[in-house]
Amino acid sequence: MGASDFSNLPHIGASVRRKEDYRFLTGAGQYTDDITQANQTYAVFVRSPHAHANIKSINLTKAKAMPGVVEIFTGKDIDGKMGGLPCGWLITSTDGTPMKEPPHPILAIGKVRYVGDQVAMVIAETLTQAKNAAEAVEVDYDVLPAVVDVRDAAKGTALHDAAPDNHCYKWAIGDKGQVDAAFAKAAHITKLDLTNNRLVPNAMEPRAAIGMYNRATEEYTLYVANQNPHVERLLMTAFVLGLPEHKVRVIAPDVGGGFGSKIFLYAEDVALTWAAKQVNRNIKWTCERSESFLTDAHGRDHVSHAEMAMDKDGKFLAMRVHTDANMGAYLSTFASAVPTILYATLLAGQYTCPQIYVEVDAWFTNTAPVDAYRGAGRPEATYLLERLVSRCGWDLGLGQDEIRKRNFISSWPYQTPVALQYDVGDYLGCMNKAQGLADVAGFEARKKASAAKGLLRGVGYSSYIEACGIAPSNIAGALGARAGLFECGEVRVHPTGSVTVFTGSHSHGQGHETTFAQVVAARLGIAVESVDVVHGDTGRVPFGMGTYGSRSISVGGAAIMKALDKIETKAKKIAAHLMEASDADVEFSNGEFTVKGTDKKVTFGQVALTAYVPHNYPLDKLEPGLNETAFYDPTNFTFPAGTYICEVEVDPATGKTRVDKFTAVDDFGTIINPMIVEGQVHGGLVQGIGQALLENCVYDRETGQLLTGSFMDYAMPRADDFPEFKIDTICTPCTHNPLGTKGCGEAGAIGSPPAVINAVLDALKGVGVKDFDMPASPSRVWEAIQAAK
Amino acid sequence: MQVQLKVNGKSATVDVPPNTLLVQVLREHLKLTGTHVGCDTAQCGACTVIKDGRAIKSCNVLAAQVNGSEITTIEGLAKPDGTMHPMQAAFKECHGLQCGYCTTGMVMSAVDICTHHPKAGEGEIRELLEGNICRCTGYQNIVKAVVKGQADMASA
Numbered sequence: 041m042g043a044s045d046f047s048n049l050p051h052i053g054a055s056v057r058r059k060e061d062y063r064f065l066t067g068a069g070q071y072t073d074d075i076t077q078a079n080q081t082y083a084v085f086v087r088s089p090h091a092h093a094n095i096k097s098i099n100l101t102k103a104k105a106m107p108g109v110v111e112i113f114t115g116k117d118i119d120g121k122m123g124g125l126p127c128g129w130l131i132t133s134t135d136g137t138p139m140k141e142p143p144h145p146i147l148a149i150g151k152v153r154y155v156g157d158q159v160a161m162v163i164a165e166t167l168t169q170a171k172n173a174a175e176a177v178e179v180d181y182d183v184l185p186a187v188v189d190v191r192d193a194a195k196g197t198a199l200h201d202a203a204p205d206n207h208c209y210k211w212a213i214g215d216k217g218q219v220d221a222a223f224a225k226a227a228h229i230t231k232l233d234l235t236n237n238r239l240v241p242n243a244m245e246p247r248a249a250i251g252m253y254n255r256a257t258e259e260y261t262l263y264v265a266n267q268n269p270h271v272e273r274l275l276m277t278a279f280v281l282g283l284p285e286h287k288v289r290v291i292a293p294d295v296g297g298g299f300g301s302k303i304f305l306y307a308e309d310v311a312l313t314w315a316a317k318q319v320n321r322n323i324k325w326t327c328e329r330s331e332s333f334l335t336d337a338h339g340r341d342h343v344s345h346a347e348m349a350m351d352k353d354g355k356f357l358a359m360r361v362h363t364d365a366n367m368g369a370y371l372s373t374f375a376s377a378v379p380t381i382l383y384a385t386l387l388a389g390q391y392t393c394p395q396i397y398v399e400v401d402a403w404f405t406n407t408a409p410v411d412a413y414r415g416a417g418r419p420e421a422t423y424l425l426e427r428l429v430s431r432c433g434w435d436l437g438l439g440q441d442e443i444r445k446r447n448f449i450s451s452w453p454y455q456t457p458v459a460l461q462y463d464v465g466d467y468l469g470c471m472n473k474a475q476g477l478a479d480v481a482g483f484e485a486r487k488k489a490s491a492a493k494g495l496l497r498g499v500g501y502s503s504y505i506e507a508c509g510i511a512p513s514n515i516a517g518a519l520g521a522r523a524g525l526f527e528c529g530e531v532r533v534h535p536t537g538s539v540t541v542f543t544g545s546h547s548h549g550q551g552h553e554t555t556f557a558q559v560v561a562a563r564l565g566i567a568v569e570s571v572d573v574v575h576g577d578t579g580r581v582p583f584g585m586g587t588y589g590s591r592s593i594s595v596g597g598a599a600i601m602k603a604l605d606k607i608e609t610k611a612k613k614i615a616a617h618l619m620e621a622s623d624a625d626v627e628f629s630n631g632e633f634t635v636k637g638t639d640k641k642v643t644f645g646q647v648a649l650t651a652y653v654p655h656n657y658p659l660d661k662l663e664p665g666l667n668e669t670a671f672y673d674p675t676n677f678t679f680p681a682g683t684y685i686c687e688v689e690v691d692p693a694t695g696k697t698r699v700d701k702f703t704a705v706d707d708f709g710t711i712i713n714p715m716i717v718e719g720q721v722h723g724g725l726v727q728g729i730g731q732a733l734l735e736n737c738v739y740d741r742e743t744g745q746l747l748t749g750s751f752m753d754y755a756m757p758r759a760d761d762f763p764e765f766k767i768d769t770i771c772t773p774c775t776h777n778p779l780g781t782k783g784c785g786e787a788g789a790i791g792s793p794p795a796v797i798n799a800v801l802d803a804l805k806g807v808g809v810k811d812f813d814m815p816a817s818p819s820r821v822w823e824a825i826q827a828a829k
Numbered sequence: 830m831q832v833q834l835k836v837n838g839k840s841a842t843v844d845v846p847p848n849t850l851l852v853q854v855l856r857e858h859l860k861l862t863g864t865h866v867g868c869d870t871a872q873c874g875a876c877t878v879i880k881d882g883r884a885i886k887s888c889n890v891l892a893a894q895v896n897g898s899e900i901t902t903i904e905g906l907a908k909p910d911g912t913m914h915p916m917q918a919a920f921k922e923c924h925g926l927q928c929g930y931c932t933t934g935m936v937m938s939a940v941d942i943c944t945h946h947p948k949a950g951e952g953e954i955r956e957l958l959e960g961n962i963c964r965c966t967g968y969q970n971i972v973k974a975v976v977k978g979q980a981d982m983a984s985a
Contacts, residue, residue: 057921064929065917065936067863067903074862168846244867244875244930244964296865296930297964329868549928549965715924722967723927751872751962759958759968764951788967 041563041601043773043780047710049562050630055715056568058554060547069294072248072265073326080250081110083312083325084170086160086177087334088152091186091406091744092197095150095179098160103176108169111319112177113311114160115149122146122314125305125370126279129377130520131209131402139209139402142200144370146280146307146314152181153199153369154406155746156334161311163323186406186744190343190366193403199369206404208367209376213384213458214397219349222358222395226349230432235813236420238341238366238737240754241413243548245296246327247336251312255320259287262313266292267302267546268586271523273578275305275373281314288313292576295548299727300412301336302548303588304373333749338737339413341366342379342420346428348393354436356447358395361387361424365402365410372411376402381519382417382510382589388456389425390467390503390681391447396457406744412588414727414789418506423814426502426794430801440501440798441471441480444683448503453775460507462679463775467503470705470770471683477766478685478703486687486700496690497700498803504791505681508590508783511674526673527591528583529599531560531607533666535652537645538570544584545596546576549723550785551716552592558712559597559779563604564644565631582669590783593712594678594774601778602670610666611647617658618642618650678774678782682706686729686795688816690803695822697800699729704767706787710780711769717784721767724788730757731789732796736815755817804828832892836861837905843892851895852876852887855902863903863933867962874961877934877941878902884941886960903933906940915981916940916974925974927965935961935971943979951976 046052063069100112125144132138143149148159160177164170187196193206200206223229243265250263260283266272269290276290277283295302312323327335344363350356365379384398415422433443448467455461483499490497510516513524530542541560545552557571574580587596612626615633619626619640627634631644650657651666687701704721711717734755738747748754773780793814800816801809808828812821832849833842836859843858855861855878864887867875871889878887879901906914916939919925926932935958942949942957949957954975955968963971 055924058924060929061921061926062913064926064932065903065913065920066907066911067861067933069863069929071862071865071930073866074856242964244873244928244962245865246867294929296867297928299964329870329873551927719924719927719966719970722969723965724967726967727964750870751868752870756872756962756964757968758962759972760952760955762955762968764972765967765969 041778043710043778046779047773051558051562051568052712053714054558056554056558056713058551059557060551060553071245071294071296072250072263075250075263075293077250077252077322080322080324081163081165082167082170083323084162084174085158085308086162086174088148088155088157088159090152090181090183091155092184092199093152093181094184095148095152095159096182097180099178102178103162103173106169106173106176108165109173110163110165110321112160112162113147113315115145115147118146119149123280125307126275127371127376128373128522130522131211131376131380132520133209134212139376140203141371142202146310154408155744156408157369158307161315163315163319188405188407188739188744189741190341190364190403190405193405199404199406203404208402208404210399210401211380212399215395216397219358219360219395219397223349223360226357227352228350228436229347230428230435231347232428232431234344234346234424234427236340236342236423237731237814239339239413239731239735240333240737241299241301241336241339242756243297243299243301246329246332247302247306248326249309249312250322250324251316252322253316253320259289260313260316261289261291262309263291263293264309265295265302267298267548267588268584269546269576269578270544270584271586272305272309276310276313280310289579292546298548299414300339300416300588303586304337304411330750333754334746335408337372337409337411338368339410340420341410344424346424348428348432350432354432354438354443354446356391356393359387359393361398363400365400366405366407367402368405368407368409370409372409375409375411378412378417379420383421385458385460386418386421386505386507387425388458390449390505392449394457398458407739414724415786416589418786419790419793422502422504422790423794426504427797430501430798441475444471444501444503460677463676464772465679465681465707466770466772467681470681470707471503473768473770474683474685474703474705477705477768478701480685490689496692496803496806498688498799498801500686500795500798500802501683502791502795502798503683505679506786506790507677507679509594509674509678510589510591511595511677513673525585526671527585527595527599528669528671529596529603530582530669531600531603533607533648535649537566537648539564541571541573541600542581543573543575543596543600544581544586545592546587550587550592550720555593555712555716556597556600559600560604565629566644590785593779593781594777594783595672595674597779597781598674598777599670599672602672603668606668606670607666613662614647614650615642618656675776678709678777680706680708680782680784680787682787682791684791684795686799688796688799688803690800690821692807692825695818695825697733697816697821699763699796701763702765704765704788704791705770706784707770707772708784709771709774709782718767720784721788722765724786725765725792726757726762728789728792729762729796732793732814733816734761830893832896834895835899837901845892847893849892850888851890851892854892855887861902861904865930865933867931872962873931874938875931875934877937877961879937879941884938903937906936915985916943916978919978919981920974923970923974923977925966925971931961931963935963939975939978942975943982947979947983
């Protein structure tokens with residue numbers, strides 16, 4: 041079925057209220073920490089208090105004698121018995137050498153490299169006993185100098201023997217010679233230095249896991265707050281523990297948000313699985329918030345220099361970018377791909393910039409590993425490009441809208457100079473709609489009204505593009521991916537016509553149980569209530585790559601569509617037999633099979649029953665049953681895009697910046713459930729505006745201690761930090777998946793930070809502030825105003 | 830020590846160490862796992878319950894301090910037949926939740942806000958929700974849900 045037929049089906053485009061809500065609203069959700077297993081013990085990890093130190097000795101004598109202690113493991117117990125945590129993407133440096141991949145041990149062996157690095161695992165009968173024993177573990181450290189800032193990394197004490205200068209890789213894309221030649225001929229060059237501040241993901245459910253082992257069946261089970269249980273199992277079994285996959289079941293039950301931070305295979309997950317067999321007990325571990333600040337993979341942390349060459353009319357001729365990316369102390373699961381494949385390839389944005397050259401240096405520092413966080417590389421690209429584009433406009437005396445309109449891509453497909461081919465879009469359409477919705481015509485009047493109150497008003501634009509549903513597997517493989525990028529879906533039609541769908545995608549807030557049910561109900565002409573969606577269990581779902589990168593509907597949904605194609609094909613054969621017609625003459629719509637040119641019909645329910653009670657059935661040609669599985673590997677990324685317009689009011693006396701209006705117009709292609717899509721946009725916007733105004737992860741530059749290690753120190757966005765957002769969409773359906781969808785999960789977080797900072801800069805132009813980086817906290821804004829005086 | 834409580838209308842007596850938090854009694858002893866723990870600094874509000882008619886953060890109170898109190902948790906909000914409280918229904922109707930983790934505390938705070946500030950407007954509701962952090966929804970639909978829940982509670 042094609043995307044245009046699909047979008048006209050019933051249930052598609054309907055704001056169906058969510059099937060999952062009742063359990064969440066009544067306290068019946070089952071998050072990992074809500075689950076208690078028989079014979080359960082509790083684990084606590086002893087963590088490094090130092091950012092960088094050699095471990096001289098560990099004395100467990102006192103701790104092991106504490107009440108309730110079952111066992112304590114340290115690096116010595118695992119050394120040589122298992123691999124380290126793997127990195128899922130190989131980046132090759134410009135000199136042809138592979139990136140430096142130092143070992144990432146499950147428990148520290150000889151050395152700790154960031155505050156929070158796990159040194160020992162204490163298992164006891166109760167949580168209190170485990171905590172008490174953990175405090176009695178004596179570790180003697182030889183403290184080394186720490187380096188936390190990416191700009192200091194090359195001069196810092198080496199973290200790893202394999203990377204003596206702390207350099208992980210140097211990677212580049214684009215034609216440097218052509219770019220340099222274009223710069224030589226340019227009428228104008230605009231230059232900008234930018235810092236993309238480090239963030240802590242802070243999903244509201246802290247990480248948690250329960251490791252289990254059954255000696256009788258030799259089977260392991262891991263309950264874990266995770267976004268992709270099959271990937272977790274694959275990485276853990278094949279790369280770390282060397283276990284056969286059929287003996288390991290990973291279950292990600294209700295998961296309280298992820299935003300990327302729960303994609304990765306973490307050391308604790310492996311340690312619990314392994315230790316469950318060693319002690320022959322079930323072991324639960326629940327991360328405390330302060331522990332999750334230290335140990336969840338962080339996001340962003342780039343320092344960049346960008347230059348744009350333009351002709352006399354402001355047409356972009358070439359762009360040059362250098363970025364230093366902070367990897368943290370170890371390479372997390374997809375860390376290496378974030379500042380390269382997922383970043384530099386997006387730097388063409390929505391513009392016809394014919395030449396782009398990007399060079400990226402990645403560095404190890406004594407900080408928590410940095411990996412994908414809502415947007416993963418694309419927010420970093422968008423922040424850089426959209427800041428640079430607005431600056432280009434200001435430098436040339438052009439409006440932020442005008443400089444964009446002069447450079448917008450206007451025909452598709454469009455091949456960028458940084459590898460991607462955009463299939464479809466309407467960037468001007470988004471801009472026009474956003475400008476109308478934002479009432480840009482009224483801006484000058486509002487600015488005057490603000491000025492009358494002593495406040496500075498500014499407007500900021502951002503026209504972002506993102507690439508979702510990373511694919512296809514073979515090209516990604518050629519670029520260094522060590523995993524497939526397809527998705528799997530199984531559609532099981534039951535004898536009475538109700539359906540269970542098994543998807544490799546995972547919902548941790550996105551509402552798949554509803555959206556995917558709408559897709560199936562629409563195709564089969566049945567009620568949404570007749571479809572249940574199962575996800576998050578390697579024991580029930582055939583396979584899956586999980587949920588990240590806004591891929592679920594476009595890749596996971598497409599796999600379900602393929603399975604539905606197979607269901608429809610087989611069901612038509614059964615219907616043809618029942619109606620004594622030829623297969624080719626059977627048509628299916630609204631849950632009914634009919635024969636062309638006749639009034640014969642059978643319902644979907646009749647066909648389902650016949651498939652399982654095959655008395656009147658072509659058994660010689662067709663198997664009984666109606667249960668199909670499909671795998672879908674996309675032929676290209678999808679490319680959601682949009683224009684965001686932000687208006688801020690800055691109080692120059694205090695530096696307080698208030699977002700007064702925020703308008704977002706996105707092109708997500710086909711929308712299945714507008715209510716859910718709007719919710720995704722709202723959440724993304726708050727995370728993006730949060731980065732721009734509030735959030736900042738800070739390590740002490742000397743000691744490497746995390747200074748923002750709790751909700752008391754790290755400013756999480758709260759309800760009264762925001763106005764009501766105005767959002768809308770346009771639709772150019774994706775041309776290469778059967779739904780026409782593009783994905784909406786990350787857009788808000790990608791597009792909003794530069795809109796906010798451009799607005800702040802616009803507001804501060806009059807007081808002489810030319811440059812400013814996130815976050816626009818009152819103290820930083822006030823200091824910028826004072827410095828400009 | 831023994832702590833006596835009335836939780837969701839039922840008497841409960843637990844024997845716990847004196848340093849036990851109310852949230853531990855609810856989750857671990859009474860198996861009421863709808864009350865969640867999202868932080869360790871009493872900032873996020875995921876553990877919000879209603880004690881003697883006022884919302885409190887159950888991670889920040891010793892069980893001993895609430896001895897003799899009446900506690901309502903998220904599990905006690907719906908009718909015995911399972912029909913949701915108007916505030917729960919409003920959260921569903923307005924899509925005021927995504928992952929569900931902060932939701933239970935958010936709903937308890939919302940009920941408290943509407944009980945004690947029945948006339949609160951949108952801006953005031955945003956301020957009153959300061960003690961509850963949500964990472965998914967961007968708050969817009971939560972605010973919408975509280976406005977609707979407020980009206981529905983008043984007319985219920």
